[in-house]
Amino acid sequence: MLEVRRLSAGYGRARVLFDVELAVAKGEVVALLGRNGAGKSTTLKSIMGLVEPRGGEIRFEGARIDRRAPYQIARLGLGYVPEDRRIFTDLTVAENLEVGRQLPRSGVPTWPFEKLVALFPVLASLRQRRGGSLSGGEQQMLCIARTLAGNPSAILLDEPSEGLAPVIVDQVAAAILELKWAGVAVLLAEQSARFTERVADRGYRLEKGEIRPA
Numbered sequence: 001m002l003e004v005r006r007l008s009a010g011y012g013r014a015r016v017l018f019d020v021e022l023a024v025a026k027g028e029v030v031a032l033l034g035r036n037g038a039g040k041s042t043t044l045k046s047i048m049g050l051v052e053p054r055g056g057e058i059r060f061e062g063a064r065i066d067r068r069a070p071y072q073i074a075r076l077g078l079g080y081v082p083e084d085r086r087i088f089t090d091l092t093v094a095e096n097l098e099v100g101r102q103l104p105r106s107g108v109p110t111w112p113f114e115k116l117v118a119l120f121p122v123l124a125s126l127r128q129r130r131g132g133s134l135s136g137g138e139q140q141m142l143c144i145a146r147t148l149a150g151n152p153s154a155i156l157l158d159e160p161s162e163g164l165a166p167v168i169v170d171q172v173a174a175a176i177l178e179l180k181w182a183g184v185a186v187l188l189a190e191q192s193a194r195f196t197e198r199v200a201d202r203g204y205r206l207e208k209g210e211i212r213p214a
Contacts, residue, residue, distance in 0.1 A: 001026045001154050001185040002047070002078075007056035007066075009046040016042045017209045019056070022187075024154065029176060029186040031196035031203035039209040040189035041083055044156045047187075048080045049073045061153065077105055079152030083159045083189075085143040089132030093123055093142055096131055100146035109182040111148040119175050120145055137168035144175060154185035161195045173198050 007020040016039045024030045034040050045051040047058055049070040058066040065073050074080070088096050097113060104110045117124040120141040126134065131142060140160065147155060157176070161169045176199045179186055190196050196203055205212045 001028075001061060002187065003059045004043075004047065005057045005059075007043070007046060007058065008054045009042055009051050010054060011042075011051070015054070015209070017046065020206070020209070020211055022204050022211065024185045024187050026153070026185050027180055027183040028202075029180050029188060029200045031200035032187060032189045032206055033191070033193060033196060033203050034189075034206035035191060038206045040206055041158055042209075043206065044080065044158050044187070044189055047073075047156060048078065074150065075102070077108060077151070077153040079147040079150055079155040081143050081147050081155065081157045081160065083162065085139050087131040087134075087139050087142055087146065090130060092128050092130055093134075094127040096142055096146050097123075097149050100149035102150040105151050105153060108151055108153045109184065110151050111145075116145040116148060119148075119178060120171065137164045140164060140168065140172065141175075144172070148179075152184065154187070155179065157186060157188045159189060159191065161190065161192055169195065 002024040004020060004022045008017050010016040020043055032040050032043060042051055046053050049068055053066050057064060060076060060078055088099060097116060122138060123141060123145060126138060134142065160172050176186060188196060188200060
């Protein structure tokens with residue numbers, strides 16, 4: 001589903017990633033573990049086209065995407081939930097979800113509003129609340145739901161459990177497992193080994209921009 005080969009990337013003169021290689025299959029949850037500054041977010045941003053790779057190759061469902069714009073990659077069916085969430089604070093929950101809506105894809109699960117609120121029940125009672133008035137955990141659930149509204153076949157999650165109350169972490173973990181069972185490929189960047197042990201099939205360890213033995 002997703003394959004990264006010898007990926008190098010950075011910012012300005014600073015090189016952050018050094019020949020990173022990883023792969024994620026359909027219906028598989030793969031963890032990318034590492035400390036702050038290890039390069040996890042840069043890896044996801046490079047896959048999503050938000051950071052231009054300096055070398056290597058990224059393939060999604062067989063097609064090269066390492067020279068495509070982020071909106072083009074999203075239209076192919078690759079979803080992205082950033083670490084800082086980036087919801088539309090002036091829009092309601094329902095409007096945020098509508099902004100993320102894309103057409104159904106052949107062979108890919110669809111996520112209408114009813115299905116999204118079944119995944120995150122609290123969103124049903126918040127549908128007319130503005131995004132900026134939500135708690136951090138509610139915003140995280142909304143961000144994941146908004147990405148799913150695009151009916152992705154694979155999704156990148158950047159630190160989804162960071163700073164959340166345990167009850168919200170449980171809901172996010174349950175949602176990730178639901179995606180797996182639905183056949184969605186998940187690449188999960190995380191610091192918490194405990195969280196990834198709950199949801200991931202396997203993992204990679206990223207250290208100073210390089211993949212190390214797990």
